Structure formats: C-alpha cells, structure tokens
Amino acid sequence: MxxxxxxxxxxxxxxxxxxxxxxxxxxxxxxxxxxxxxxxxxxxxxxxxxxxxxxxxxxxxxxxxxxxxxxxxxxxxxxxxxxxxxxxxVPLEEDARIRDETPAIDIACDVREALGRLPAPQRQALVLAHFGQLTQPEIADRLAIPLGTVKARTTRGLRRLGTLL
The missing domain is CATH 1.10.1740.10 (RNA polymerase sigma factor, region 2, helix turn helix motif)
Structure with missing residues (x-):
C-alpha cells in the first residue's frame, strides 16, 4: 500500500x-x-x-x-x-509602496492561469523546478525520465509560458 x-x-x-x-x-x-x-x-x-x-x-x-x-x-x-x-x-505616506506591491498578486494569478494552460509534462517540469526548487537532474530522477527530456520540457514550457504571459 x-x-x-x-x-x-x-x-x-x-x-x-x-x-x-x-x-x-x-x-x-x-x-x-x-x-x-x-x-x-x-x-x-x-x-x-x-x-x-x-x-x-x-x-x-x-x-x-x-x-x-x-x-x-x-x-x-x-x-x-x-x-x-x-x-x-501602514502610515499614509507609505501607501504608494503598497500600491506597487499589489500587482505582484495579480502577476502571480496570471502566471498560475498560464501554467494551467501548459501541457501537463511541461507544467510538471516547471512546477518542480520553480516551486519545488529541484534541479533538472533531480527532476529527471524524481520522474524517472531522461535528463534531456526534462531539459526539453522545461525549455518548451518556458517559451510557451512567455507567449501566454
């Protein structure tokens, strides 16, 4: 089990x-x-x-x-x-700084939506690399796939993510 x-x-x-x-x-x-x-x-x-x-x-x-x-x-x-x-x-004079940070949440939501539109293998490789902080060899070991496949999925995923964003 x-x-x-x-x-x-x-x-x-x-x-x-x-x-x-x-x-x-x-x-x-x-x-x-x-x-x-x-x-x-x-x-x-x-x-x-x-x-x-x-x-x-x-x-x-x-x-x-x-x-x-x-x-x-x-x-x-x-x-x-x-x-x-x-x-x-936060005092009023620092209110402008907060407005500058608010778009970060919007950007995170955009990235999340774009990740959801990627093919599953590309999304999985990018999520493990970025959020899991795994290296490409670690991803290859974890997924039991060749390192070249991980590199290709990561590269294609980043390119596609760039166009979606």
Whole structure:
C-alpha cells in the first residue's frame, strides 16, 4: 500500500512519513513565497490541511503535487493576510509602496492561469523546478525520465509560458 493510500485511509503514521518525505520540499516552497518568520506557520498549516483533507485526496494520483498545491495556496493565503494587515497599519505616506506591491498578486494569478494552460509534462517540469526548487537532474530522477527530456520540457514550457504571459 502506498503512502498516499495509507494517508487517505487515515493512517496517522502515514502523515508522519508524509511530513518526513515532503516536509523539506514544502518548507522550500514556503520559503520562496513568504517571509522567513512565516515559513514554519505555513508548513504547519499545510500538513494540518493534508490531514484534514485526506478524504479528498485521490490515491490513484501522485501525492507530492497534491501536497505542493496545498503548500502554494496556503503560502499565498499567508501573503494576502500579511498584505491586508500591513495596509491597516501602514502610515499614509507609505501607501504608494503598497500600491506597487499589489500587482505582484495579480502577476502571480496570471502566471498560475498560464501554467494551467501548459501541457501537463511541461507544467510538471516547471512546477518542480520553480516551486519545488529541484534541479533538472533531480527532476529527471524524481520522474524517472531522461535528463534531456526534462531539459526539453522545461525549455518548451518556458517559451510557451512567455507567449501566454
């Protein structure tokens, strides 16, 4: 029985294994998106949601992308919460700086939509490289495909992403 199947069935030991296997990756994703002081909170919320949402997980699909999508959503939620908080507490003279940061969320939404329009192999390679912070050889090992295939998918995906954006 796979780790994902055990997790979906409610095996608490599977959650511990999931944290051990995917915790460092979730931490890297969170560290890229949220300030350092918020990384631990995001990781904790992610694995809490993994456990609470285990009934929605489809064990026939890969566990890692499911957990990483939760991580990315929770990190973005944290960024939005901090942005709302900072808007309430920032003096008026710094209001222009906040307006300059707001488009970053819009850009992130545009990138998310463009990623969704990529073919699945290209999207998978780019998500693992960018959000998972994996090197191309690590991606090749993880997906059990040749390094050249990873390079081609990444290159084509970036080109297509550029045209979509």
């Amino acid at each position: 796979t780790l994902g199947e055990r997790l979906a069935r409610g095996d608490e030991a599977a959650l511990t294994e999931c944290y051990g296997a995917l915790g460092p990756l979730v931490r890297r994703v969170a560290a890229r998106l949220v300030p350092g002081h918020a990384v631990d909170d995001v990781v904790q919320v992610v694995f809490l949601e993994v456990w609470q949402s285990r009934g929605r997980y489809d064990p026939s699909r890969a566990l890692e992308p499911w957990v990483l999508s939760i991580a990315r959503r929770r990190a973005i939620d944290r960024l939005r919460a901090e942005a709302r908080h900072s808007r309430r507490t």
